[in-house]
């Protein structure tokens with residue numbers, strides 16, 4: 326469980342996050358949504374320790390990340406998996422080497438043990454037989470699978486994804502979303518995703534945190550987001566005619 330308490334973060338005079346409190350549960354896929362500039366990336370970077378809060382705390386199963394000693398911090402870092410926008414794979418390394426990288430960095434496993442684990446996670450993301458391929462030989466969706474495999478190879482307790490669907494067609498995006506959700510449930514990971522993709526919100530948003538101007542404007546689940554009359558959420562999520570119609574149909578159905 327990740328608990329965020331009164332998180333403030335700014336840069337000089339610019340206040341970006343203005344007192345956010347929320348929590349993220351294990352086994353659940355939580356999505357952060359909001360307009361460009363609302364603070365989603367700063368929030369995610371604060372969670373993974375790339376930004377230090379000016380005020381407030383972020384605790385990971387009771388451990389406040391800014392209060393850890395060097396060894397505790399090293400341990401905590403190893404419990405975090407990340408999927409970056411654009412996959413961020415090493416172009417000059419094969420799929421196998423990319424996925425093995427965290428194991429080489431952080432463990433003393435033998436090559437045989439590492440290979441077993443790499444093959445297990447590649448199998449889990451349905452990427453068997455791609456060990457020797459280079460990222461450039463893979464489609465965008467396959468690259469995302471490699472990035473997910475690399476993110477879970479260390480059996481993380483926490484998984485952070487920044488726009489995991491960027492650059493993917495809608496069908497592949499749904500497959501990747503579902504994969505992240507399945508893995509989250511299967512390994513009881515606490516997963517937090519930054520997204521602009523409203524399909525993701527509807528499909529996998531077990532918890533949605535809506536940020537507006539650095540504040541939490543709303544939070545709830547994907548079924549609650551259909552019903553809410555929170556003006557800011559309705560304006561943002563249902564700005565497209567398609568989603569407006571989906572919402573109307575849903576509301577008529579439950580009447």
Ligand SMILES: Nc1ncnc2c1ncn2[C@@H]1O[C@H](COP(=O)(O)OP(=O)(O)OP(=O)(O)O)[C@@H](O)[C@H]1O
Nearest residue numbers: 336339341359360361362363364365366367368521
């Ligand atoms: N390192 C930084 N120094 C100064 N200002 C920053 C820094 N990082 C972010 N900001 C500012 O913080 C605000 C929020 O940025 P952030 O990137 O979190 O928005 P976002 O919601 O992720 O937007 P997008 O959806 O476009 O990615 C912006 O006004 C941005 O200019």
